Amino acid sequence: MAKVSVILPAAGAGTRFGAGRSKIFQPLCGRAVFLHALELFARRDDVVQMLLVVSSRDADELNGRFGDELRRLGAETVEGGTDRSGSVRNALSRIHDEAELICVHDAVRPCVGTEQIDAVFAAAERTGSAILACPVRATLKHSPDNVHVGQTVPRDGLWEAQTPQVFRGDILSAAYQTGLSATDDAELVQQLGHDVELVEGDARNIKITTPADLAIAECILGK
Ligand code: CTP
Ligand code: MG
Numbered sequence: 001m002a003k004v005s006v007i008l009p010a011a012g013a014g015t016r017f018g019a020g021r022s023k024i025f026q027p028l029c030g031r032a033v034f035l036h037a038l039e040l041f042a043r044r045d046d047v048v049q050m051l052l053v054v055s056s057r058d059a060d061e062l063n064g065r066f067g068d069e070l071r072r073l074g075a076e077t078v079e080g081g082t083d084r085s086g087s088v089r090n091a092l093s094r095i096h097d098e099a100e101l102i103c104v105h106d107a108v109r110p111c112v113g114t115e116q117i118d119a120v121f122a123a124a125e126r127t128g129s130a131i132l133a134c135p136v137r138a139t140l141k142h143s144p145d146n147v148h149v150g151q152t153v154p155r156d157g158l159w160e161a162q163t164p165q166v167f168r169g170d171i172l173s174a175a176y177q178t179g180l181s182a183t184d185d186a187e188l189v190q191q192l193g194h195d196v197e198l199v200e201g202d203a204r205n206i207k208i209t210t211p212a213d214l215a216i217a218e219c220i221l222g223k
Pocket of ligand 2 (some may be wrong): 012
């Protein structure tokens with residue numbers, strides 16, 4: 001069983017959610033969204049460290065309302081960057097030496113199942129780089145002007161990337177040292193020339209982006 005450090009980026013502004021404050025604090029089944037994500041990892045024997053990356057805007061609220069809970073869960077906090085990559089980069093400098101794998105998981109994906117975490121951890125231990133993803137099911141339309149329907153994009157071979165994304169520590173650190181930018185960690189690792197394995201996840205592993213997602217997550221967690 002490889003030892004894992006978990007980075008939970010939570011330093012975004014939540015602009016699309018539109019609450020005027022970070023969506024990580026939104027209540028979901030009675031607990032803040034980010035606590036659900038932390039708890040998924042806190043109870044695992046293979047997790048040796050959890051780094052919650054937070055914006056300086058949210059630090060007072062976090063420490064004031066959730067300081068005791070963070071200590072109980074064993075989570076450390078790290079200051080966020082101007083974009084998600086900057087937030088992950090800040091956390092990388094704090095990874096414990098004993099960690100063999102680094103798992104990056106959005107703090108706003110509270111519904112990922114334990115079996116899925118097990119599967120992506122095992123794949124990363126075997127290959128060095130693995131992510132959860134789901135085959136695209138929708139019919140995809142390109143629009144040249146954002147008004148009219150253009151071409152239908154064939155969905156064969158298209159997968160929607162999720163998190164957790166899990167890498168051998170040396171691979172992820174090297175990917176972040178290139179100074180290149182990317183929309184997720186897997187893309188940075190690929191730019192370094194490493195293959196990244198797809199582990200088929202579950203459509204219930206949604207990212208809370210808008211209030212509608214919060215309502216869906218309530219249904220998923222409420223069973
Ligand atoms: N994130 C981060 N640091 C940033 C930007 C984003 O840690 N500078 C985190 C978010 O807190 C979130 C995850 O990355 O947990 C995925 O980002 P997203 O869903 O885009 O969240 P926000 O950036 O907060 O939302 P929006 O883009 O609507 O402002
Ligand atoms: Mg964002």
